[in-house]
Amino acid sequence: MATARHPMWAPANVEAVCRVLASTEWPGLTGSEIGKLLAMLGIEDVSPTATKRERLWAALMTKQQANQASNCIIRFITEAMAPGRFVHDAARFDALKDAINEPLSLMALRVNEQGRLARAAGASTLDEVAKLAGRLRKELNRRGVHPEVVKYCEEEILRKSLFHAVFEATKGLAERLRQMSKSTLDGSELVDFCFSTKNPPPVVRINNFVTETETSEHKGFANLLKGTFGTFRNPPAHTPRAAAGWTISEPDALDLFSTLSFMHRRLDGATVTV
Known part of the structure; x- marks a missing residue:
């Protein structure tokens, strides 16, 4: 035949x-x-x-x-x-x-x-x-990515614009901190305002902030936030997508979304003192 x-x-x-x-x-x-x-x-x-x-x-x-x-x-x-x-x-x-x-x-x-x-x-x-x-959404669902991550980059994920999805999702984390702390700051200054240990208790704390271990965890979380903003938000904010040097692969973007999910989950249980 x-x-x-x-x-x-x-x-x-x-x-x-x-x-x-x-x-x-x-x-x-x-x-x-x-x-x-x-x-x-x-x-x-x-x-x-x-x-x-x-x-x-x-x-x-x-x-x-x-x-x-x-x-x-x-x-x-x-x-x-x-x-x-x-x-x-x-x-x-x-x-x-x-x-x-x-x-x-x-x-x-x-x-x-x-x-x-x-x-x-x-x-x-x-x-x-x-x-x-729907590859990105399927993988995000499989990983159980926090709703707050997707909330700020729904359109970018749909269009598979990784560059902008990463930017918007990271901006979303900053926006949540502003809403929690009633601050208008951004980036590292925002993190310092929320998590500073100079005048206890901090404005935002992810644990009881009593023991040395809890204090260390609190400071480490603040450093994680700063590192995330510095790595994934500042470069896109100041660099055109087509410019040499700043690109992100799909696996790296998905890993970032998982990291952002971890941070949002810790903020879910945070105590705020305003």
């Missing part, structure tokens, strides 16, 4: 898929993995010295054009996402599946749990892509 011929994919959609599969960061395929898959599927590696993304895009587009069908792209994705390749790294399978489902949703497709392409609800805008994929 002849194999059904699938309609050709638009170059932009092929490029979007290749951007995910050949990402330079985890969980993208390595150069050797791409080469092996192309050879196994009989797809000519027309640009072996190009970057991973350009190499994969050139190979798939050349084959699709020759066949006048997208079968080669579908076969590549199916083979790349075969669960057997991820027996010892299930987290990579989940991350790669969620990532590739974003561009696939523009064609009403998705990779299912069996690693095969299946029909899905279609998306026509980038916002719908983010809603359908």
